Amino acid sequence: MTAWQDMYRKVRGTIPTPARNLGELFLWRESFLRSTGWTRSRREGAAVDVDGDPIPWYTYPAIRFLEDRIPPTTRLFEFGMGNSTLWWSRKAKQIITCEGDQGWFDRIASQMPDNVEALLIPDSDSYVRAAVDRGGPFDIVVVDGRRRVRCCRNSLPVISQAGVVIWDDFHRPYYHEGRAFLAEAGYRELPFWGMTPITARESCTSIFYRTGNLLGI
Numbered sequence: 001m002t003a004w005q006d007m008y009r010k011v012r013g014t015i016p017t018p019a020r021n022l023g024e025l026f027l028w029r030e031s032f033l034r035s036t037g038w039t040r041s042r043r044e045g046a047a048v049d050v051d052g053d054p055i056p057w058y059t060y061p062a063i064r065f066l067e068d069r070i071p072p073t074t075r076l077f078e079f080g081m082g083n084s085t086l087w088w089s090r091k092a093k094q095i096i097t098c099e100g101d102q103g104w105f106d107r108i109a110s111q112m113p114d115n116v117e118a119l120l121i122p123d124s125d126s127y128v129r130a131a132v133d134r135g136g137p138f139d140i141v142v143v144d145g146r147r148r149v150r151c152c153r154n155s156l157p158v159i160s161q162a163g164v165v166i167w168d169d170f171h172r173p174y175y176h177e178g179r180a181f182l183a184e185a186g187y188r189e190l191p192f193w194g195m196t197p198i199t200a201r202e203s204c205t206s207i208f209y210r211t212g213n214l215l216g217i
Contacts, residue, residue, distance in 0.1 A: 032195075036060050041197035047083040048197065055197060056084035057144075058168055062192035062205035066166075069215045070140075077131040077138040077155065080145030080168075081108060081118060089113050092140070098130040100146050131155040137163065139214050144168040149178050156185055162214045164207055171204035182208045190217060 033039050037050035038060075047057040055063055074092040078085060081099040088095050089112070097112075098119040099105045105120045112118050119134070121127045128150040131141060136158025143152045143165060152165060159165065167178065170191065179189060187208040196203050209217045 036195075036197075038195065038197060045198060054083035054086040056087050056168075057082065057196055057198070058084070058166075058205040059192045059194040059196050059203050061194045062166075062207070065192060065207075066215075071214055074139045074214065075137070075160075076140040076142065077134065077136075077158075078142040078144065079127075079130070079148070079151045080142070081105065084142070084144065085112065085116060085118075088142075089116050096131075096134055096138075098127060098145070100124070100127050127151070128154050131158050136160065139163045140166060142166045142168070143178075148175055152178050153181055156181075160214075161210075162212055164209045164213050164215055164217075167206045167208065169203060170206040171202070186210050 035050065037048055037055070040050060040052065041048050044052075047055050049055050070091040072091070072093060075094045076088055076092045076096070078088065078095060078097040081097040081104070085095060085097045093115065095116045096119065097116060098121050100122050102120065102122060105118070109118045119130060121130055124147060126133070127145070128147050131138060131151070132154055137160035138158055139160050140163060141152070141155045141159055145151065148167065152167065165182065165187065167175065169175065171193070182189070187210055189206050189208055191204050191206045193202060193204045207215070207217070209215065
């Protein structure tokens with residue numbers, strides 16, 4: 001315990017509750033908001049960790065779960081390019097990512113390392129078929145862009161036997177029809193609820209998996 005912490009514990013009870021809550025949430029090094037890098041991501045308006053390194057805009061529990069489970073031989077297809085792509089590039093062997101927004105693509109594509117193939121696909125019908133058109137099998141399909149239900153449904157044939165689907169923002173009711181067709185294909189859901197970088201609301205990142213999956217679930 002540092003001298004500052006010892007002093008704070010002695011006077012903590014005299015500090016008005018609103019001020020105490022704000023201080024402990026935003027100033028304490030051990031605070032969840034600081035240790036995860038949430039305060040930094042909020043300040044910078046980007047999905048980054050406490051050191052400023054890029055991370056996915058998934059829930060923090062999902063990021064923590066995935067952190068040490070990705071085999072280095074993983075081949076991944078991602079709908080929706082961003083800081084998540086940079087994070088995945090440090091863990092997977094090959095990433096193919098597609099983006100539909102020209103402006104965002106121009107802004108971030110130049111940051112991608114050699115193991116990332118970035119595709120600009122503005123046409124919606126081509127976008128939802130991108131994984132199939134590119135050719136599998138893929139060990140992970142990340143559904144985090146536009147038209148997510150169609151993207152996931154179309155991608156099922158190119159997911160490897162041990163492969164998984166990572167579907168971000170699955171708290172949104174209009175994505176829930178995906179649960180039914182994934183269940184019919186033999187997938188089970190592991191939802192991770194919690195906060196995400198930048199925003200203050202609760203969200204859900206769900207992982208859909210089958211027996212013998214590469215994540216060891």
